[in-house]
Amino acid sequence: MMPFPELVLASHNAGKLKELQAMLGDAVRVRSVAEFSTVEPEETGLSFVENAILKARNAARISGLPALADDSGLAVDALGGAPGIYSARYADGRGDAANNAKLLDALREVPDAERGAQFVCALALVRHADDPLPIICEGLWHGRILHAARGEHGFGYDPLFWVPECDCSSAELPAAQKNQLSHRARAMALLKQQLGI
């Protein structure tokens, strides 16, 4: 049984919102944080978990509802885990296309065998803004960075992320399949287990 009837999704990213909503199904009524504020909180944490908690608390504070936040990104082996928590800001806020171009450039000389990477997702659920016991779930998705973009689905770095088990990029996967396999799917499966839904 879901412990509460509705919650606010603490994300301003349309791609993420769509995926999280699809994964939650009709287990809970979902509201968007954009109903309450268009101001995005500053992500001052040094880890995905810290940023997820910070975004969840902010959304709970402004909505008065339980809040679920997702902090995620791409950790590239050859870059020592960069862009990591800075994935959204990698090209200084110039958006997904600029982020992808910068990543391809950074890896221009790197051979296939050294292009390993993982998508990371931290989910944080708080029952209220000062909740001393947030529920935290993390998920990883291992893959490799391509030399050029492939596919039209998904968002963010999906066109550059090669998924070995599917023999395609994550932007070539239909949404339903990405939502079974991804870092976000893995974190969400753990969260659902904890919530008993």
Ligand SMILES: O=c1nc[nH]c2c1ncn2[C@H]1C[C@H](O)[C@@H](COP(=O)(O)OP(=O)(O)OP(=O)(O)O)O1
């Ligand atoms: O499944 C994914 N497929 C492709 N790219 C992805 C994925 N998951 C995260 N990403 C990338 C997008 C963004 O560059 C960064 C998330 O940054 P992150 O701060 O968590 O999200 P955001 O600023 O877009 O929205 P918000 O903070 O309001 O939830 O990682």
Ligand SMILES: [Mg+2]
């Ligand atoms: Mg963000």
